[in-house]
Amino acid sequence: MDNLLSMKKHWKSLAERKNGSDTPEKQSLPKGNLEQILDIFDNGNEKTQSNRRDFLKLCGYSLAIGTVLASCENSVQKAIPYLIKPEEITPGKANYYASSYVNGSEYCSILIKTREGRPIKIEGNDLSSVTYGGTSARVQASILELYDTSRYKNPSKDEQKISWEELDQDILQQLNHLKENNESAVLLTPTIYSPSTKAVINSFLISFPNVNWVQYDNRSATACIKANELCFGKAGICDYRFDYADLIVSFDADFLGNWLMPVEHIRQYTKKRKLSDGNTSMSRHIQFESRMSLTGSNADYRIPVKPSEQAMLVAQLYNEILKLKGIESYSISVASDDIRELAKNLWENRGKSLVVAGENDVNLQILINAINYELENYGTSLRIDKQILTKQAIDSDMEQLLSDLTTGKTKALISYGVNPVYDYFKGEDFGRAIKKLSFSVSLDMAPNETSTLFKYIAPDNHFIESWNDLEPKTSRYSLMQPGIRPLFDTRQFQTSLLAWSGQETDYLQFIKKHWEEELYPLQTSYPNFTSFWNNSLQQGVFEAQTKSVFDTKFKLNGLGELIDTIANTPKSSGFELQVYESVAMGDGKMANNPWIQELPDPVTKICWDNYLTVSPKQAEEMDLETGDLVALNSGVKLPVYVLPGQAYNTVAVALGYGRTNCGVVGKNVGVNVSKLSRLKNNCRVDFSTGIEISKTEEKYELAMTQTHHSMEGRAIVREASLGDYLNDPAAGNEANHAYENAGIYKKPNFPNHHWGLVVDLNSCVGCGACSIACQAENNVPVVGKKEVIRAHEMAWIRIDRYFSGTDFNPSVTFQPVMCQHCDNAPCENVCPVAATTHSSEGLNQMAYNRCIGTRYCGNNCPYKVRRFNWFDYTKADSIPNNLHDVAEMTIDLKRMVLNPDVTVRAKGVIEKCSMCVQRIQEGKLNAKIDGRKLRDGEIKTACQQACPSGAIIFGDLNDKDSQIAKETLSKRNYHLLEEIHTLPSVSYLTKIRNTKTNNS
Template sequence: MKKHWKSLAERKNGSDTPEKLSLPKGNLEQILDIFDNGNEKSQSNRRDFLKLCGYSLAISTVLASCENSVQKAIPYLIKPEEITPGKANYYASSYVNGSEYCSILIKTREGRPIKIEGNDLSSVTYGGTSARVQASILGLYDTSRYKNPLKGDTKISWDELDQDIIQQLNQLEGNKESAVLLTPTIYSPSTKAVIEMFLKSYPNVKWVQYDNRSASALIKSNEMCFGKAGICDYRFDYADVIVSFDADFLGNWLMPVEHIRQYTKKRKLSDGNTNMSRHIQFESRLSLTGSNADYRIPVKPSEQAMLIAQLYNEILKLKGLDSYSISDATDDIQELAKELWANKGKSLVVAGENDLNIQVLINAINYELENYGTTLRIDKQILTKQAIDSDMEQLLSDLNSGRIKALFSYDVNPVYDYFKGEEFGKAIEKVPFSVSLNAAPSETSGYFKYVAPDNHFIESWNDLEPKTSRYSLMQPGIRPLFNTRQFQSTLLAWSGQETDYLKFIKNYWEEKLYPLQTTYPNFISFWNNSLQKGVFEPQTKSVFDTRFSMAGIGELMAEIASTPKSSGFELQVYESSAMGDGKMANNPWIQELPDPVTKICWDNYLTISPKQAEEMLLETGDVVELNSGMKLPVYILPGQAYNTLAVALGYGRTECGVVGKNVGVNVSKLSQFKNDSRIDFSIGVEIRLTEEKYELAMTQTHHSMEGRAIVREASLGEYLKDPAAGNESHHKYENAGIYKKPNFPNHHWGLVVDLNSCVGCGACSIACQAENNVPVVGKNEVIRAHEMSWIRIDRYFSGSDFNPDVSYQPVMCQHCDNAPCENVCPVAATTHSSEGLNQMAYNRCIGTRYCGNNCPYKVRRFNWFNFTNADSIPNNLHDVAEMTIDLKRMVLNPDVTVRAKGVIEKCSMCVQRIQEGKLNAKIEGRKVNDGEIKTACQQACPSGAIIFGDLNDNDSQIVKETSSQRNYHLLEEIHTLPSVSYLTKIRNKKTNEL
């Protein structure tokens, strides 16, 4: 059997389980201190409470008071028509965070948003979400947001602010002095119309768009090659062969929620399907996308341009065309060219580096392979990134020269995330008049003289066009919690227009979009239907001639051929699939979500290859200093290319609230500018070992399974010969016990996880956290193996540490029908239901943890502290006296018990959703339909890897999956009879790659 390992230490020594050392060292008093939330000795514990409970969340009365605050229950005298107490309402809306987009449903209870779901009516995201989409609900209740308009540090009214701003704008226009409106990419049609109206009112204002992770080279390459600027619509679900050069399309590249659904659709082997796409990845660090590839080749970032040029050359040779004079291609490239040529029109080649030369060559390769019109379309475009990097460089130059007399900044933070951020901050100080329209304080907004705070997106109206002719609406789930105002309404006010932005959107849609359909006879019915669905996707025909311009290809190839090889280290900066660009650094759910590959949270770090670490005598946790002066802890990452380093962006925030402040190191300045674009790697990097050590919070090694057959896998060739390949013990031990197998007369709820579809993104973990009120514990408690997440995603390596295969496996409570936890509980707190669920009676649990010790899957969590008790928060929080509502508790799901200190908790398979589905079916006098009830993890999953249903329903999808020869249970040999099962992972490898 193939050996899997979780860390280099386990591979070498056979064990790496800090769980055995989870208790602190010291005397009895120190051990007992962990139960005392208020102990002054435990400074780290107090800091954790600031992070997990504090979150800048104030409480309703001054906490210094000795008396309990008065709890008032106010009944509905006149009940709002749309609200039924105890029943959730859903509002179709859209998630937007810079270039991130998702069509969503906002779940509200008694008028407060508590959960975000995916909108399955969207043909862009198909009901999928990401971890950041799920966690964004917490940002609504972040009281570090601006609460009022500001002039300097003084609160002012909106009327005062509008009067000052309009006066300044008129004065600037009268003096013909230049001003700039700086925004991220705007892909809202109505917002663009508002901005155009604003620019028409003040012709001296110039609009500049800035994407901190731009696709500038992609946009310009398509303009050069096809005469049409923009980003192609990529269709991974149409490709039989996918080749990626450092494009992390499952993690953060362009539209990962859509890409994950497309990618996994082509790799599912259910319902008799035997076709599966093949994915080859070239990259330096082991990314989320690379870890899912069938064949991965570690290369330095600087080597990619030559490899792409060689691939293009080989394809030209196969096509019988003249090739260019460059170095001979490697065997890998020659074989890859043949494989792509054999799949013309059914392949897709992408590159992630923001380099114009690389993107032009990628276009040329796809053109020669006849992929345009099938796996990618230039006439259908992704619109979420439109900024050009050179515009930002020009803006910085203009600011420094003094030509810009006013700067308006909306939803961007260049002082933090621009590679010349410090210089940008100094340039803003030179501007006589400046206004920030951000929703929350940032490193940039502190430089501005006025603040006109924007709403949170859940408090806002808007419309979006993330892709050509794919529209969606954003509607609020709650009125603004603070004295804030939408950016669009603010611009309308300054333009002398009516500030009702909803009315503006409706007028725009009536004029521009209503004529695109023929289904609805009047605009009111069209608008109401679109608002209810959340999306409007008209059938539009577009024909674009994809004739390719070959001009300049020869010079480009010559330039690549003449580029000397780099020596020494190359350092790459990247976005982690958890943290992203750092906008959500103040969100504790995101901070505590482990990186899928390294399984580290609450920090960024410098990854290095095992071979390099061995040569330099480095260990994980050693602190090194770069020649740029930065200090970072080292993490030894299997699969990292030799002579390369990598570090994640999004950390090192200094102005964002108490959770994310000073967590990690800001490495934005390590990017460079090349060919008018910002690129992500630098050469000539040197590192120096210091005497310091740094402890990283890693979760992967907390729950060892001691080398047993947990992940099962096979190659596609083996699977086609034998559908049970890699799973020879398929349900072999199902009837091996001495006890009679239990019978469930009505429902028998179960879950199946398709390991071939799971990419390890973590959306399920955050969705479970939001749905089930799972607390955050803080870095120090994670280090001690006290994390509380009900779903962990185990990451396993196999093969060599130079280039290992990677497997992901979500593990939650297995809901065993012969549960070993149940018969050891002295107070019967854990019991089995008549529908096959392992249940917890929290008010009965006394915290013996016998059940956790007896659980072979290690999926039970113990509440060491009273994480959800607001009285544990120190009373020196911001604006305590002003707050009249306990925002922290507004995000809690009232259908789920909030657990106290000293009890065990675990996955309930979202029993509250099961009960709701059963009651709805009972009211309507019918049976529960298959697929009607979805667990939170299932609903959030962008890949559709999780199937939930009734194992007693022979026509259900889950029964079909459990009948598959790929289906197996974890640790079947101990006869726990789990209700959760898995489908083996199949890799599309060739024989010489095994």
């Protein structure tokens, strides 16, 4: 019987859903071949010249410019061997250093890959029990910021370069003056979850007791911390375990995107949803939210609601659970059938369910705690004794600091790692207060809207140049070690504080002393500290052997008053606006990173901008369409994107854009909407009511990648419900391999290896980590907004997003698509110069120096995964005329990010996924040197290694005992466009939804 899900209509945009094609976007595609040649290659065309210069300016220190510089022709090139070779460096072989990624409250345990002493790639650390080898797109892209030439390069005073000795002398004099006069100063930092750094700060505060320490997270978890303190007497953030929950209910918590620790949450979440190795059960996920988030797009059931309605829904849910428990409930409005049904489902799954909320509202978080307590979830799917420590700042502290700065009570400010002038909702007030200070010090790594107002700059190192330790979760420690010496005359924040505290020890020795005194006694495996330290440093992580004895009892009284408050809250009128962090840009710290700017949002597939998402119904009523510019009553103007699934009468816009001081890449990209947040009950909240929107006559072009490719009605995405899958493992995939013998050619034989990939659509959440990892590994260039609009993006792996169902509340499916490495490849037999050929191991290869750019192969590729390199990376006019006067050192710096194992492509060639052939060759050579066979899983592609969900499986299809061979035998396994008999080496596992009916 045909499965209804396999027959669902999938669409990539509203235009395609209505018209069967995406006419507006197709109009923005490149012109015909002749016109393209005239536009792109005519050097006399003034417009073309301007576009090229704009592109180079836009990309800043990006890989695109790195490519230009890497291919510059030099008159003399010398290869000088080591006189005394460093013991740890073997030319041509990579070294890996276990370390940790930190960006404000973001954390990940990582390995830094270096070649000849220069970091070129970040990998996940498999030994971490927090991240388990997973990474995010921002973690992968952070390597590029090491080589950002807009970073601070030396200490300065009043924008004039000075030495560290002069700076230390001046600052000590000022600090001692403040101390002697008992005048208040503040040290402002993000949440510090480094034990050693806390010790350094405490030492500094002892030396200067007039200094107060304030922590600031621009996206805080204040409500969670306060709610847990009120409910359990223990402040902090619970340790959430999505892998222990059979039923997950989320009220606007984007835990797969940006909420708390998404890398860890993605792994936990997908672990319960894999259907491999005979597993037949998966968790069920229900999401209440206004905007279609990454988490909502992965939910089995998604219910669009206004942000202001969520507290009432949570109160009703709590009331219904109390009724099921047989205890007295509260007087509240009658719950809907959906809420009553949800309460029953949760009650049936008590002890193995999890309810979470993302809103920074104490009352709401208290109710969430009460629900989880009644469902007996504490001790299983969440624990208050084991805590997440990455977000500990309290919002009211920033309000007090602003008041003290404004009134003059605080006389001095020392700031590290924060940018409140940009990202605090009263940023302008902060800016005015800072300008009045006679003494101010910034310890930031790069210029930002706040640091440029400070008198002294004591620049911090990049984290890849730093030593540190971290405790992201209770008793889970990790170390940070440098992969390179500081590139500029910078100094670690901790070292600066130690110097100003009068301690003549370096920070590494300080860390080692702290670990010897505090952490070494917590283990019994190593007989002396040296062996313990060396092992911890090598592994990058350490888990303390501690026992937790915390009795979780709900202690809060007065729930009735709280529920009455919620019940009596008047309903909002007009639009509700929500501000959120995008999966790519985050809070805006990485705005000057072109890899991040060009990473499409997982749901909207738009890059290089933020925009106002509006529901289709609202757009129809207001005569709005994507690209219309609208004005809000706050004075902010934004382009509209009509987003299926957006709740009616709600709009949303991403933070992190509109930077005015961050380097050439991110400057003035998008609009800063931080001021649209507000304070409610001493917590910064993300939504506002009473928003008025007016349409202007202006248009704005958005760079959107999804509409460059289409399913054209073909079964590229296949899916089924869990019920149908249990009845028939081939559900949704009935045509599985039906065309296996459809061709006229014999199936090729690969006697040794036959490399392939399997992508589990059930595990892929669409986060984009694989795309940035591929970009970093394979020297893939950035093209800029204008070229993305022209469908000239260069990403080797794209993540297609497809909607199905109604535009009010559609289902979403993500599908990574890369070169399929077809064994009967249609690209190979049309190339006139044999630039693309098939290897004896099943790889579709490219000989770049043979390619003449006919693009026949790209035209003949049914998967549209080949990228034509339009830009002139090797032309001399792309390099400043005063090359030697401007930045010779800087140019060399930009080249350092390139992977020497991968060819840097010149203009006019087709490039594409190589299945990381350089990694395959390295694995084969290592096995050969060891005199053994390759082990399954020994070779990992860049996309596979970065993926936090384990959705990508790579291996040898000829190895019948390998994981990939087993997955290809699954009845869920299928290939794209099997009917044209291209025999791809990449296959997919159907998407299974845990829904009751086929068409839910």
